[in-house]
Amino acid sequence: MPETIEERVLKVIAKTQRIPVETVTPQSSFEELGIDSMDSINILFDLESEFEVEIDDEQARHIRYVHEMIAGVTKLLEAKEKASQES
Secondary structure, three states: OOOOHHHHHHHHHHHHHOOOHHHOOOOOEOOOOOOOHHHHHHHHHHHHHHHOOOOOHHHHOOOOEHHHHHHHHHHHHHHHHHHHHHO
8 A cells, every 4th residue: 555645744754854753743843853944944855855846945934833744745746646637
C-alpha cells in the first residue's frame, strides 16, 4: 500500500530534523519540534524534492503547524494532478 501524503510529509520532517518519526504528528507545532526558520527552509527544499512541486516561499513563512504543511502539499499535488489531466 503506498504511503499517504501525510506519512511522507511526516517522514521528511523527521529526517530533516533528525528526530524519530513517531514524535512528529499533524498536530505538532514547529516550535514544539524545535524547527526554526532555517530548518523550515530545509524542510521546504526536501518536500519540493520528495513531491516534485514548487512551494511558494511567502505562503510557507506563515506555516506554524505540521497539519498546515500537509494541507499545503496536498493542495499543490491536487493542482498538479488537475493541470496534468487538462494537458
